Amino acid sequence: MDHPEPGTVIVTASGDGTYTQQITTTTHTMLVDEPVTAGGADAGPNPYELLLASLGSCTAITLRMYADRKGIPLTRATVRLRHDRIHAQDCERCETERGMLSRITREIHLDGNLDDDQRAKLMAIADKCPVHRTLSSEIVIETREAGR
Incomplete structure (x- = not known):
């Protein structure tokens, strides 16, 4: 498969398993899959793990x-x-009042000889990634069908 132009990602069935997909970027390829317990082959991280990895890696890079x-x-x-779903009524800072909503919990551990002011600045910048x-x-x- 040809690699797409920068800023584009292509996802297509790898043919190796029921849910195994190949992700192709300009310079990389990787697999994503569902765990065995969900009928997959566990050939790679699942889609939510990729979402969390995107947020976590962007946070760490922004802090650096x-x-x-x-x-x-x-x-x-x-x-x-960590990603989970919670009842909207249990969320103090959410606009949605009914039903379920997604929650991502992010814990950041900072290593280094940092004072309290530096730690506070780093924690504030994390939300700006x-x-x-x-x-x-x-x-x-x-969403549209390709070629139409």
């Missing part, structure tokens, strides 16, 4: 860039994420 630019002695940022901003804003997904 900010620390480097500001001279903050951040040795490493480790980001742990581009993927966080995308997931927190209104998203329009346009």
Whole structure:
């Protein structure tokens, strides 16, 4: 398969399993799948793991860039994420009041000789990573059949 132009991702069945898909970017390929318990072959992370990985990696990269630019002695940022669904009525800061909604819990561990002010600045900048901003804003997904 040819690699797409920058900014485009192609996902297609790999032929290796019921749900196994191959993801192709400009310079990389990888597999995504469902776990065996869901009928997959567990040939790669599942779609929600990829979503969490996108947010976590963007958060860590944003923290690294900010620390480097500001001279903050951040040795490493480790980001742990979890996705679940909760009842809207149990959410204090949500606009939705009924039904279920998705919740992503993100824990950030900062390593380095950091003072309280540096830690606070890093935690504030975590919410400014581009993927966080995308997931927190209104998203329009346009779907159409190719070639039509």
